[in-house]
Amino acid sequence: MTNEKMMRQLYDRMAAEQQAYKEWLLVQPPNVILDNACKFTVREDIVMEMEVLELTDVQATALLQSRTPLADVYWAWERAETHHMDDVRDVIETCADSVIQAEKKRGQREGR
Structure with missing residues (x-):
């Protein structure tokens, strides 16, 4: 698979993951929505960056191996300095x- 196809697949998976999270969030009570506002925003930023980011084949393959690549990247972001x-x-x-x-x-x- 070409890098372009891998990046597209990765973006599509992350965007779908975010859409499912958004749908879940929208049916939550207001306090849960507020508690997750920052998480939602950062995840949106990650997906947006994936539209233009160029990862190496090895990096893209590594993230594609995950069942939840967006959640994994967010988890890493949360722990980053x-x-x-x-x-x-x-x-x-x-x-x-x-x-x-x-x-x-x-x-x-x-x-x-």
Whole structure:
């Protein structure tokens, strides 16, 4: 099987896995939906990335061997060291600094 076909098969399986998860989630009570909101979003991001990602034949074959490749990738993501909160802090600080700069510029224009 070509790499392109393997990647398509992997994407299709992961997308179907996500669709089944979404269908299950939509019939849950609101508290369960909220408790799983982050998981749903990250899984959506994984599926979206699979549309454009180019894995090696060996990598694609390894994931295709799984019954639940999306769940496996999500499980690995959950255990990975990320800088998510550092990124959130950086964005907050950048946003605050942008507001400060805009206020300074507005004050300078009004002072003329």
